[in-house]
Amino acid sequence: MARALRRVCVFCGSKAGVDPSFRRVATELGERLAAERVGLVFGGGSVGLMGVIADAVLAGGGEAIGVITERLAAPEIAHRSLTDLRVVRTMHERKALMSELSDAFLALPGGIGTFEELFEVLTWAQLGIHAKPIGLVNVSGYYDPLIALLEHAVEQGFFRGTHRDLMLVVPGSEEALPALRAHRLPKIEPLVSPTES
Numbered sequence: 001m002a003r004a005l006r007r008v009c010v011f012c013g014s015k016a017g018v019d020p021s022f023r024r025v026a027t028e029l030g031e032r033l034a035a036e037r038v039g040l041v042f043g044g045g046s047v048g049l050m051g052v053i054a055d056a057v058l059a060g061g062g063e064a065i066g067v068i069t070e071r072l073a074a075p076e077i078a079h080r081s082l083t084d085l086r087v088v089r090t091m092h093e094r095k096a097l098m099s100e101l102s103d104a105f106l107a108l109p110g111g112i113g114t115f116e117e118l119f120e121v122l123t124w125a126q127l128g129i130h131a132k133p134i135g136l137v138n139v140s141g142y143y144d145p146l147i148a149l150l151e152h153a154v155e156q157g158f159f160r161g162t163h164r165d166l167m168l169v170v171p172g173s174e175e176a177l178p179a180l181r182a183h184r185l186p187k188i189e190p191l192v193s194p195t196e197s
Helices: 020-035 048-059 091-101 112-126 144-155 173-182
Strands: 007-011 039-042 064-069 084-088 104-107 134-137 167-170
Touching (some): 007 112, 020 039, 020 173, 039 048, 039 091, 048 064, 091 112, 104 173, 112 134, 134 173, 167 173
Parallel strands (some): 007 039, 039 064, 064 084, 134 167
16 A cells, blocks of 8 residues: 655755756656645745756645754745745754654765755654655665665675665655655664674
8 A cells, every 4th residue: 555645854954966957856856746635745945856846846835844954044045935844953953843844764866964854764663753755866876885785784794685775765856755655664773782792
């Protein structure tokens, strides 16, 4: 049975990047969210890929909820045309609220803030804090080095294959929502067994 998605949290850059396909896929994903009546939860900025996806959702009549800190509201130019803009004090509050509002997570291309957000929700899934699907939209192979790093961590004994399988990888916007709905989380084993140190 397909998982119900009311809202999806999308992590993405406050810059648009150099490859035009990044902007195109962000636009397409926003259009799909609006068309399928799946709300967007994101970092609340009006610039970069954040602004692109939010604008596409709003243009399609969809719901866009931004969560931003007081400190970032100016540099990330808080999006003032959203369905709902939540301004919080800290990054911890920002990420906790984004998670609370969402049924699943997707990462589009972005920088170190996007990586940090992605790895935090992946860690939370690994620890059993949530059981929400996590997807990586690997636009034009942007995340190939990151995927290779995770494989290397598995090979070196620092990351289990079952934990790697908590995150699905799709090449573009067309596959993203169906993959999240269909994703079945692997059975999570204890992080450390008596034979590991």
